[in-house]
Amino acid sequence: MLRTRPVGKYNLQVCTNVSCLLRGADDIFEHCKTKLGIGNKESTPDGLFHLEEVECIGACSWAPALMMNYEFHENLTPAKIDELIDGLKKKEEQ
Template sequence: MKFSDNLEKWFAEAQGHYPTKRSPLVPFLLYVQDEVGYLSDEAIVEIANRVELTPLEVRNVISYYSMLRTKPIGKYNVQVCTNICCLQRGGEDIFEHCKKTLGIGHKQTTPDGLFSLEEVECIGACSWAPAVQVNYDFHENLTPETMDAVIESYRKREQQ
């Protein structure tokens, strides 16, 4: 499998900063996922070879981290926090509103491939609950109305 020149450069540099070849596994998985969209069987085998692990050992790591995925998702991954702080401030309502607005459930993707939806445990934005993360963007102090504006802003990106 061929990765971009930037990813190849990052991997070569990262190997020199860690004591063993397997040490940068998680960051490498994240970078590959960002580039490819998910961790395909082919990517897992390639990564395993590079860090001197078996594909099964790499899959075990992938299965531990909820942010790593082996199936394609939407271009915009909407992660709604429903942990205690967000829950107490309406996180569950935001999640239900997203399900209704997007017409999908937990870990599902819209038919056009634009949005995926996940209920997550914590995104580290407790002081600004309820909070949502879309890809790497945080949105805080949400209401159903402001969540609609967030979703619409990502739809508008596709029209530009």
């Protein structure tokens, strides 16, 4: 949990623990990596997004889930990831 480098403004923490894993978390994490063009524990060059794979975030009943800056996003699908990331990009452009 100690950071030695700055992270992106929006920190996407994708749970890949057992409940989420059984409901497709690996695909969700891969989709995030492809969509953002970064890997685990990396930030986008514009400093907007940081991505990391994490252990259980306590949202198992709504798996697969991620936490972004302490905000939960649940029952994730690739379409929901696109909506989240694209929405944040649009928000930043305004």
